Amino acid sequence: MKKSFYVLLIALLANISLAQDSLRIAQELQRSGLIRYSNPDSSLIYAENVVRWSDEIGSKWQKAQGLRMIGNHYQVKLKSDLSMEFFSKSLKAFEELGDSVEVGASYISLAQVNLEKGLFDQAMVNNVKAMEIFESIANNKFLNRVYNTMAQIYSATGDYESTVKYFHKSYKLSAIKKDTINLGLELSNLAAVHEYLKNYDSVAHYYHKAVDFLTLKNNIGILGNANLIMGNAQGAQGRFSESEKYYKMALDNFEKAGIAMRLADTYFNYGVLKDTLGLTREAIDFYERALAISKKEGGTEIPNLASRKLKLLYAKSGNYKRAFQMSLLNDTLESNFMNLEKQELIANLETQFRTKEKEQQIALQQSTLSAQEARLERNQALIIGLIAITLLLIILVLLNRNRANKKEQLIKQDALLKLREAELNAVINSQEKERNRFARDLHDGFGQLISVLKLNLSMLTEKDAQYPEKRMEVYKNGESVINDMYAELRSICFDLMPQTLIKKGLTLALKEFGERINQSKKVSCEVIVFTNQERLSEIIEISLFRISQEWVNNILKYAKAEHITIQLTRDEGEITLTIEDDGHGFDPQIFFEGKGNGWRNIQTRLNLIKGHFDLDSQSERRGTMMTVNVPFGVDQDIPTSTERQITA
Numbered sequence: 083m084k085k086s087f088y089v090l091l092i093a094l095l096a097n098i099s100l101a102q103d104s105l106r107i108a109q110e111l112q113r114s115g116l117i118r119y120s121n122p123d124s125s126l127i128y129a130e131n132v133v134r135w136s137d138e139i140g141s142k143w144q145k146a147q148g149l150r151m152i153g154n155h156y157q158v159k160l161k162s163d164l165s166m167e168f169f170s171k172s173l174k175a176f177e178e179l180g181d182s183v184e185v186g187a188s189y190i191s192l193a194q195v196n197l198e199k200g201l202f203d204q205a206m207v208n209n210v211k212a213m214e215i216f217e218s219i220a221n222n223k224f225l226n227r228v229y230n231t232m233a234q235i236y237s238a239t240g241d242y243e244s245t246v247k248y249f250h251k252s253y254k255l256s257a258i259k260k261d262t263i264n265l266g267l268e269l270s271n272l273a274a275v276h277e278y279l280k281n282y283d284s285v286a287h288y289y290h291k292a293v294d295f296l297t298l299k300n301n302i303g304i305l306g307n308a309n310l311i312m313g314n315a316q317g318a319q320g321r322f323s324e325s326e327k328y329y330k331m332a333l334d335n336f337e338k339a340g341i342a343m344r345l346a347d348t349y350f351n352y353g354v355l356k357d358t359l360g361l362t363r364e365a366i367d368f369y370e371r372a373l374a375i376s377k378k379e380g381g382t383e384i385p386n387l388a389s390r391k392l393k394l395l396y397a398k399s400g401n402y403k404r405a406f407q408m409s410l411l412n413d414t415l416e417s418n419f420m421n422l423e424k425q426e427l428i429a430n431l432e433t434q435f436r437t438k439e440k441e442q443q444i445a446l447q448q449s450t451l452s453a454q455e456a457r458l459e460r461n462q463a464l465i466i467g468l469i470a471i472t473l474l475l476i477i478l479v480l481l482n483r484n485r486a487n488k489k490e491q492l493i494k495q496d497a498l499l500k501l502r503e504a505e506l507n508a509v510i511n512s513q514e515k516e517r518n519r520f521a522r523d524l525h526d527g528f529g530q531l532i533s534v535l536k537l538n539l540s541m542l543t544e545k546d547a548q549y550p551e552k553r554m555e556v557y558k559n560g561e562s563v564i565n566d567m568y569a570e571l572r573s574i575c576f577d578l579m580p581q582t583l584i585k586k587g588l589t590l591a592l593k594e595f596g597e598r599i600n601q602s603k604k605v606s607c608e609v610i611v612f613t614n615q616e617r618l619s620e621i622i623e624i625s626l627f628r629i630s631q632e633w634v635n636n637i638l639k640y641a642k643a644e645h646i647t648i649q650l651t652r653d654e655g656e657i658t659l660t661i662e663d664d665g666h667g668f669d670p671q672i673f674f675e676g677k678g679n680g681w682r683n684i685q686t687r688l689n690l691i692k693g694h695f696d697l698d699s700q701s702e703r704r705g706t707m708m709t710v711n712v713p714f715g716v717d718q719d720i721p722t723s724t725e726r727q728i729t730a
Contacts, residue, residue, distance in 0.1 A: 103139045107132055111144065114151045118158060119303045123340055126155040146175035146184065153191060157198070158303060160343035160379065166195045183224070186215035190227050197234055205235050226255040226264060230271065237275060245275050250671070254700065266295030270308040277315050285315040287674065303344070306335030310348050317355050320493035325355055346376040346384045353391065360482060366395050386415040580627070588623040589613065592630060592648055599646070605638065606645045613652035622712060625687040626650075626659050632683055633661050633708055641665025641706065659710040667699040667706055 114128035132148030153168035173188035189212035196205035209231050216224045233248035249272050256264040269292030276284035289312045296305040313328030329352045336345040353368030369388045376384035393408035583591035589611045596609040617623070630648060637643050643665030651658045673681055674697075688695055691712050699706040 100139060103135065104141060104144070107135050107139075107141065107144045107148075110135070111147055111151065114148075118151070118154050120300050120339065122155050122158045122303075126152065129155060142175060143179055143181070146172045146179070149175065150184075150188060150191060153195075157191070157195060158339075158341060160198065160341070160381075162195050162199045166192070166199075169195060182215055182219075183221065186212045186221075186224055187227075189215070190224065190231055193231050194234070197231070197238060200238075202235055202239055205231075209235065222255050222259065226252050226259070226261070229255070230264075230268060233271065233275075237278070242275055242279055246272070249275060262295045262298060263301065266292050266298075266301055267304050269295065270304055270311070273308060273315075274311045277311050277318075280318070282315050282319055284675070285311065289315075302335050303339040303341050306332045306339060306341065306344055306348070309335060310344070310351065313348075313355075314351060317351075317358070319497065320490055322355060322359060322490060326352070329355065342375050342379045343381055343384075346372045346379070346381060349375065350384055350388055353388070357391065357395070359486060362395055362399055366392065366399070369395070382415065386412065389415060583623060583627055587617050588626055589650065591623075591627055592650060595627075595630065595634075596648060599634070599638075605643060607634075608645070608647045610647065610649045611651075613650060613657070618657065618714060622657070622691050622714060625691045625693070626657075626710065626712065629684055629687055629710060630659065630661065632680060636680060637661075637663045637665060637706075640668075655713055657712050657714060659712075660707065662705070662707045664705050667701055667703050669701045670697045670699055673697065 110128050111132050114125045114132065117128075118125040129148050129151035132151065133145055136142070136145035136148060149168050150172035153165045153172065156162075156165035156168065169188060169191040173185065173192065176184040176188055189208045193205045193208035193212065196202070196208060209228060212224070213228045213232070216228055229248045229252040233245045233252065236242070236244040236248065249268055253265070253268040253272070256268055269288045273285045273288035273292060276282075276288065289308055292308050293305070295301075296308060309328045309332035313325045313332060316322075316328060317325035329348055332348045333345065333352075336342075336348060349368045349372035353365045353372060356362075356365035356368060369392050372384055373388040373392065376388070389408050389412035393405050393412055396402070396405035396408060580591050580594065582594050592611070593609045596607040599605055599607040634646060634648075637646060641663055643663035645664050647660075647662045649658075649660040649662075651660075684695065687693075688710070693710050693712040696709040696711075697706075698709075
């Protein structure tokens with residue numbers, strides 16, 4: 083009996099120990115996943131611990147997870163061959179275990195590595211396999227990654243229309259799950275696609291939305307990609323100082339994350355910027371850094387591009403030896419083939435170059451000895467000539483730099499003028515629409531009432547005026563018409579500029595606006611205010627009221643909503659306006675990229691008050707929420723009285 087008890091006790095203790103080891107491995111795996119982007123080197127150590135400890139206790143599933151996490155590390159480090167090796171091992175292990183979800187996840191990882199290696203057909207095959215698995219079980223978590231990878235494949239093959247489509251699919255799934263990590267990644271990807279399409283306003287729009295999520299989750303590597311994309315977009319628009327700012331931020335991000343190949347990409351793009359500005363020395367320095375890092379990491383594209391740039395710049399600056407070396411390196415990289423014969427050829431060429439250089443030096447020395455007396459006589463003239471040439475070169479460089487600066491200023495001014503012209507056109511179009519509407523209101527409403535009043539008064543003839551009853555009837559009818567005219571006049575005045583807004587402030591003006599909507603009996607409008615009665619600046623109150631009018635009119639016109647909620651809140655340094663409705667949703671992208679004046683009118687008023695706009699809506703569901711956040715703790719650019727009349 084005792085012996086059985088001890089056997090049972092030993093088995094129980096073994097199971098407890100096994101469970102503790104399994105829990106420890108799970109915690110290590112979670113650590114590795116949490117920091118795979120922010121600290122990839124530490125993530126690798128944790129993943130290797132998972133594989134080793136899993137072997138010790140015979141946990142095949144946890145070992146397969148550790149193998150895939152090691153593959154993720156090498157993928158972040160852009161070491162495609164190593165990441166492919168570990169992803170293949172994890173796929174085989176999950177297939178043996180019969181875990182279809184993890185098999186699908188491994189196919190996604192393999193597709194991403196195929197994409198990085200330029201194997202687009204194989205990437206599509208692996209990704210479609212993953213998509214078939216996850217669509218069959220309706221697994222939105224992994225479908226999100228599948229759509230994201232599909233978008234990257236289409237982007238690499240130049241099909242940007244399909245790229246945007248799949249990135250939006252992925253973004254919507256992340257928004258439903260409130261997955262802030264993937265939201266930042268997908269917004270960054272959308273910014274990258276619009277950079278290819280040269281939609282630079284969209285690049286900025288998605289970049290600023292992405293930065294909030296990436297900073298929140300400390301995704302340093304992806305934040306570096308976003309800053310690199312923004313730097314390229316700014317440079318393409320001629321905003322070179324802004325481009326340099328974003329390149330510096332990207333370099334800082336990639337250095338902290340330890341992502342060497344992306345660091346090389348950034349140095350190369352930084353070099354292109356300096357090359358464009360005519361800063362040859364700085365361009366050479368950045369190209370050399372890009373070349374050194376990418377060669378060390380086993381890259382091919384950046385060394386090829388950097389060596390091609392360097393051979394031209396070294397030749398331009400007179401360093402022909404280095405230019406020759408870069409030319410040889412570039413030829414080698416472009417052919418992508420380095421055998422023994424080519425190595426010997428390069429060695430022979432270098433020997434010939436050095437031999438020729440020595441022969442030139444000997445000839446130069448002999449010539450110097452034979453013509454020493456003549457040189458001494460010409461030294462003074464040569465020095466004077468060199469000084470003159472140097473001064474001329476300095477003047478040319480300064481003139482060229484001055485011309486470049488003026489060109490950059492002109493580009494900035496032109497962009498600013500175009501932006502202001504667009505805003506002014508939107509305001510003028512809006513004014514014309516309002517004038518037409520007021521003219522119709524006056525003609526159809528007020529004009530008809532005047533006609534009725536005139537007709538009523540004409541009934542009071544001299545004969546009828548003798549009867550008190552007839553006069554009283556005309557009086558009552560006229561009084562009723564005058565009351566209607568007064569109500570109509572108040573309504574028109576409210577549309578032009580509510581006196582409640584001017585005299586009593588935004589809170590009461592919004593409530594009066596809501597009451598007028600409720601009077602129609604078609605839509606229920608609720609106005610909720612969580613703020614004190616302290617008045618805001620006139621421009622903020624008018625802008626928020628007009629934005630509310632514009633948005634609610636759109637709801638009444640298109641959404642077929644039954645209920646509208648207008649909410650106004652205020653905290654330290656910020657006031658928030660939120661408008662929700664239960665009507666038909668729509669794709670926000672269509673609104674932002676539309677050709678109508680609605681978004682331009684709102685954007686113009688947002689620019690006046692430095693407001694931030696956010697929109698939550700989807701075409702496949704009902705309900706839309708629009709949010710405007712306005713800081714009032716900072717100095718506002720208050721327009722002149724003339725501008726204020728136009729914008730109001």
